[in-house]
Amino acid sequence: MFVILKSQAQEITYGVRLGANLSSISSDDIPENLKDSRFGIVAxxxxxxxxxxxxxxxxEFQYSSLGNDDESLRVxxxxxPIMLKYNFSKLFNVHVGPQVGLKIWEWEDNSTGETNFNTFNLSAVAGIGVRLTENFFADLRxxxxxxxxxDDENIPGGAKGSNRNIQLSFGYKL
Known part of the structure; x- marks a missing residue:
């Protein structure tokens, strides 16, 4: 694999992405009135x-705002993400892969100082992409x-939940 990547090194392209997330936490432990989705950004x-x-x-390396609309459920x-990408043509592609997340911010209850979320997050991502011009592209994931x-240490009986999100982004390859 090293030989393949080294021989292709001249063709590596770099770029930036900016877009929007529509996210929610999938959990039976969250009250119905707190389940509204959150609009956030990805860059x-x-x-x-x-x-x-x-x-x-x-x-990729990105910042992403996820969680629910209620401020106590924002993270x-x-x-x-490390995407394996298949190009159907010069215009269209599909991509799948794992994504590891490191929590950098969450709303914190100042009265108790307790946090609600674990530090690490693992996700599976799938998407489609389109090349708009030589350098511009769009992805839907x-x-x-x-x-x-x-983080269920502070919750009697425990709690479980996972992120779900739809992401639309636009990018530019150098």
């Missing part, structure tokens, strides 16, 4: 490493949390 950097003409690997992450994000 980050990417590198696309070609494997051949159809396949590439696209690691922001630094995320590292769905993120499905596979790890429990709720």
């Amino acid at each position: 980050g950097f990417l590198a696309e490493v070609p494997i051949n003409q159809k396949w590439s690997i696209q690691p 922001d992450y630094l995320q590292l 769905y993120g499905f949390g596979v790890s429990n994000i709720i």
